[in-house]
Amino acid sequence: MNLQTSFSPLRPSRPAPDNGRFDLLDINALQDPGSGRIVHLYSLVARCLSCEVVFKAQEGDGLVSTSVARVLRCPTGCGEQAFKGSVLRQWRQGSHAL
Incomplete structure (x- = not known):
């Protein structure tokens, strides 16, 4: 009796997502006026x-906050990206992609 099993790796039906880079268009946040620290992040576009x-x-709807970063997820499921608050504090309208 042959107990050896064959293994065939599953291949995804579409290419694996890249790192999910996003072009940030707008930030709605409450910031500390002295330090610029984000006190509460309401939304990102x-x-x-x-x-x-x-x-x-x-x-809870495309954005998850952790103690060290915010994770932005594309609603189509093609990618996500984690970034630190310092990146958000430095963002200005018209700046480059995150």
Whole structure:
């Protein structure tokens, strides 16, 4: 009796997502006027550079906050990106992609 099993790796039906880079279009946040620290991030408006969809992300709906970073997720599922608050503090309208 042959107990050896064959293994065939699963291949995804579409290419694996890249790192989910986003072009940040707008930030709605409460910032400390002295330090610039983000006290509360209400929402982000971003364009996914993979699928070109423009979306608004809010906490629990495309945006997850952790103790060290915020994670932005494309609603089409093609990617996500984690970034630190310092990146958001430095963002200015018309700046480059995150």
